[in-house]
Amino acid sequence: MDSLYVAWRYVTWNRGKTLVLIASITLVAFLPLALQTLLNESERQLRTRALDTPLLLGAAGSALDLVMSSLYFDDEVPARIDMRAPAVIDESGLAYPLPLYVRFMARGAPIVGTTLDYFDFRGLQLAQGRLFGLLGEAVIGAEVSMRLGIGVGDSLVSSPDNLFDIAGVYPLKMTVAGVLADSHSPDDRAVFVDVKTAWVIEGLGHGHQDLARTADSSVILRQDAGTVTANARLVQYTEITPENIDSFHFHGSAADYPLTALLVVPDDDKAAARLRGRFIDDSRYQLVRPNTVIDGLMESIFRIKQVIDAVIVIVAIATLLTIVLVFALSLRIRREELETIFRIGCSRMTTVRLLAAEILIIVTVSAVLCAGLLWLIHINSAALVQGLILR
Amino acid sequence: MSVECHGRLFRISVIQWIVWGLLLCGCMSAVAADRLVVYSVNYPLAYFAERIGGGHVEVHFPAPAAVDPAFWMPDADTVAGYQGADLILLNGAGYAKWIERVSLPRRKLVDTSRGLAGSYITVTEGVTHQHGPDGDHAHAGTAFTTWLDFNQAAQQAGEIAAALSRQRPERAAAFNENLQRLQEELLQLDSRMQALAAAQPGLPLLASHPVYQYMARRYGLQLRSVTWEPEVQPDDSSWRELQSMLVRQASHWMLWEGNPRMETRKGLERLGVQTVLFRPAMNRPATGDFMTVMRANIEALTVAFDAPD
Structure with a gap:
């Protein structure tokens, strides 16, 4: 007990040295354990989302881009498919499709164009308001609501597609109809709209004054018997309101409207296998199992982690050698002090006990600190993974 | 029999009636909970659903009496009603343009003229006009009064029966029986029209x-x-x-x-x-x-x- 007291007095007197030693040991222990915790959590989240999504249909190309865009709303936009794809799935009679159009952003949050069936499929619950009902309405994730400080009845403007394209699509002011409850998934940081609203943002649908009845002839470029052609002066509505919603319409064939992916929900495993068989040699589409794609991604991540682990082992060895050196030098500096302890009648074992007590105190404090930090990481791992890794 | 005995019998009888009443209410609410909620975009489809579904469906057609359902725009509450339905019957052929401006769950949509898509009639001329309390409209695009060809109406009724049966397979026999009766009546109308035109x-x-x-x-x-x-x-x-x-x-x-x-x-x-x-x-x-x-x-x-x- 006396040895611990004397050792405690020594480490508190030499604060600088003690703090450096505690910080070194804490970091060496904490880093690999924290990395492992975060990787485990990211793997859990990636796999859960992937396992919850039976099949994904997209344009032929990178399967990883398709999965990352459709499941985690990654910035990378995969090649597009069109509205003929849902009809292909419907006609198979083996599954039902959920359209996804993930291309635009609103104040840093991805805009996910989909249908109401998506909320049922993901089991998402509303914290406030209702699901989108009219064109131009949005439902926002819990994190978006918290980060931007907006709720039901507030507005959200879509970001321009390209800052340098002055003739590009107009930003659309969307009304928040509902806020989702926290789901600890990428849905928390997304803005959900009807896929038709996403097409309005794209410019495929729009609303404007009635050209057949306008008194402003300056907006008319040409007028034939049955056709009125407007010029660029015609102002399109940038917000959909009950007053102008009737003027919104879509141009072109609905079959040509774009999607980035289809979430395909087969009736059963047999239907999934039959459906996959149909798309094996398809040159336009790829039908992937997100779980398989994520397996490949995790293999790559774990290969990288093995390299990081090796680096950490080397750093740990270097740190331990440094600590041994610090203690060895410390013994040399403290030679006179230890000699005095011996001369006043203490045994050599007392000196050893004193040094052991000092090491015990430093290691114990480091262990407590490390455990505290790991606990913080553990309880915030879902949010940290969302914010740092799967963003 | 004593007065006390009469009183006891009366109490037992009252309790029996209460129990029977509760059982009846329970059965009725169970039947109501089992009923499919069906929303339609026009009256002919609502009528077909009522005829086919009978007591097993609860059919809603919320367009006000004074409006033309083809050019109507429902408010947010009415759209919420459609969203909450088990099935939403669409006429197809471009009928009810408001569908483009609202969000409806894709899985619940039943395009009753899906099988007729190859024989839709394209309308090239479209004079803008107005009737009723709704806004202006034109008929350019696809002709949409598909049910006035009673043979097509019978096919649309068939689509409704199939959709109802998918939702409630245990009632499929009853739905098919009702469908047959309805289709017979529609085909009688069809025969009468053909005979009339042949005159x-x-x-x-x-x-x-x-x-x-x-x-x-x-x-x-x-x-x-x-x-x-x-x-x-x-x-x-x-x-x-x-x-x-x-x-x-x-x-x-x-x-x-x-x-x-x-x-x-x-x-x-x-x-x-x-x-x-x-x-x-x-x-x-x-x-x-x-x-x-x-x-x-x-x-x-x-x-x-x-x-x-």
Whole structure:
């Protein structure tokens, strides 16, 4: 007990040295354990989302881009498919499709164009308001609501597609109809709209004054018997309101409207296998199992982690050698002090006990600190993974 | 028997009635919970669903009586009603443009004319006009009164029965039985129309509104349309347009969606044109149902075909 007291007095007197030693040991222990915790959590989240999504249909190309865009709303936009794809799935009679159009952003949050069936499929619950009902309405994730400080009845403007394209699509002011409850998934940081609203943002649908009845002839470029052609002066509505919603319409064939992916929900495993068989040699589409794609991604991540682990082992060895050196030098500096302890009648074992007590105190404090930090990481791992890794 | 014994029997009887009442309420609420909630975009489909589903479905057609459901725009609460339905019956063929402006769950949508898509009639001319409390509209695009071809109506009813059966497979037999009865009645209407048209093939007819395209195609009617509204007095240019049509080909009968104004009727009579009320029944009729309206339509048309040319 006396040895611990004397050792405690020594480490508190030499604060600088003690703090450096505690910080070194804490970091060496904490880093690999924290990395492992975060990787485990990211793997859990990636796999859960992937396992919850039976099949994904997209344009032929990178399967990883398709999965990352459709499941985690990654910035990378995969090649597009069109509205003929849902009809292909419907006609198979083996599954039902959920359209996804993930291309635009609103104040840093991805805009996910989909249908109401998506909320049922993901089991998402509303914290406030209702699901989108009219064109131009949005439902926002819990994190978006918290980060931007907006709720039901507030507005959200879509970001321009390209800052340098002055003739590009107009930003659309969307009304928040509902806020989702926290789901600890990428849905928390997304803005959900009807896929038709996403097409309005794209410019495929729009609303404007009635050209057949306008008194402003300056907006008319040409007028034939049955056709009125407007010029660029015609102002399109940038917000959909009950007053102008009737003027919104879509141009072109609905079959040509774009999607980035289809979430395909087969009736059963047999239907999934039959459906996959149909798309094996398809040159336009790829039908992937997100779980398989994520397996490949995790293999790559774990290969990288093995390299990081090796680096950490080397750093740990270097740190331990440094600590041994610090203690060895410390013994040399403290030679006179230890000699005095011996001369006043203490045994050599007392000196050893004193040094052991000092090491015990430093290691114990480091262990407590490390455990505290790991606990913080553990309880915030879902949010940290969302914010740092799967963003 | 003592008074006390009577009292005891009375109490037991009251308790029995309460128990029976509770059981009955329980059964009724269980039946109500089992009923499919079906929303429709027009009256003919709502009628078909009611006939096929019987007591197993709860059919809603929320368009107000005064509006044309094809050009109506429901409010957010009504859209929420559609969103909460088990099935949403669409007519297809571009009917009810409001569907483009709202969010409906894709899995619940039933396009009843899906099988007819290859034979839709494309309408090239489209005069913008207005009737009822709704905004202006034009009929350019696809002709959408598919059910006025009663053979097509029978196919649409078949789609509804199939959708109901998918939702409630245990009731499929009852749905199919009801469907057969409905289809028989629709095909009887079809036969009557065919027989009627065969009486005077090529009889030139006029229509006050371009809504009879499928009927004309199915029954071989020689039908030309103007774009007049029953409640609106045609202007001079409309009369001139009609006169030039009559010059090109004489016609003595004009089909109307609703009773025209007296002035319109008299103006037509001066041109030798009689009016025939042939209601498409897009909205729920004030009296009767789809079948009674269609039978009355055929009766009215019989006058034209029975008259000497």
